[in-house]
Amino acid sequence: MDRISPLHDELLLKIFSFLPTTKHVVATMVLSKRWQPLWMMVPRLVYDDTSYQNVGYGSFRRFVDRSLLFHKAPVLETLRFKVTQTSGVGDIPLWTRAAEKHALRCRMLVTLTNNVILVDAASPISFPTLKILELNSVKYPxxxxxKRFLSNCILFLRLGVEQCPGDNVTVFTVRVPSLESLYLRKSSDTDVDDADDAKGFVIDAPSLKYLGITDTIGGFCVIENEMPNIVKANVEADYKCVSNILVHTAPDRPRPCWIEPSSIPECLLTSLETLDWDNYEGAEEEKEVATFILRNGNCLKNVAVFSSTSIDSDEKLEMIKDLSYWPRRSPACHLTFD
Known part of the structure; x- marks a missing residue:
């Protein structure tokens, strides 16, 4: 401590900002009388209830309440809550509003994880200044x-969701105009039943730049509107029917189906080089999707199509003949079929 105690307050605050949680920051007040008020000016508040599991959630709540009450930083750069205990989720909106009273600039991150249960309260849960949210193994009403919960976050920029078994959601709907980054994942231990193809995601995020979907369970994903700003998309999915994959659908259609987009995605024109298609069955929707990609894939180099194990040798031969007539925009595109 002797080496850093002579440092200016501004530099000490910078050092304190690198500590993992606000609990660690507050603990510095016992090291020096001069340091006692410094923690109140640190522009970063990070609360994690995992270290309070042995003493009860009440102790964590009291710590957050008191530290927010005494905190005096004129600028709050980061406010983060990691709540793993069921009883804590309802407190987060109150804490964020308390922090907003003196924060001239605030970038918030909220993490709800480990089987937290959100309760449908009488008044809507709202995070009006929330920009980043992670929902991991959360159960919902x-x-x-x-839909209501996410639509109330009007400044949303980044959302990560991992669905868990029994989360009470059949169709996870994300309608957030401001959203720029979205990652959706169905947990690998999610229960699989005959109704899984009626479950899935609905996305309406016109400002989206980054999209990630991991779904090895099945179901569907509906893109309700075009996303012209997409820079990168990573989709890992095992769907029974190609019409379930990232399709553009009209609101009156009961289930997703392929409708060719009005504009060609930028990634298809400028960057897509490799396409591997597993379990191809030669359905009409599959042909339409495949020919659209080949017809517009300006940079395609390798396209590999692997037939479904249920296809016999005669059907495979017909598929090979059909594939040979598919138009390819890229002269360097090499097409193989197995």
């Missing part, structure tokens, strides 16, 4: 709650 239902589909409609998810």
């Amino acid at each position: 239902g589909d409609e709650f998810v």
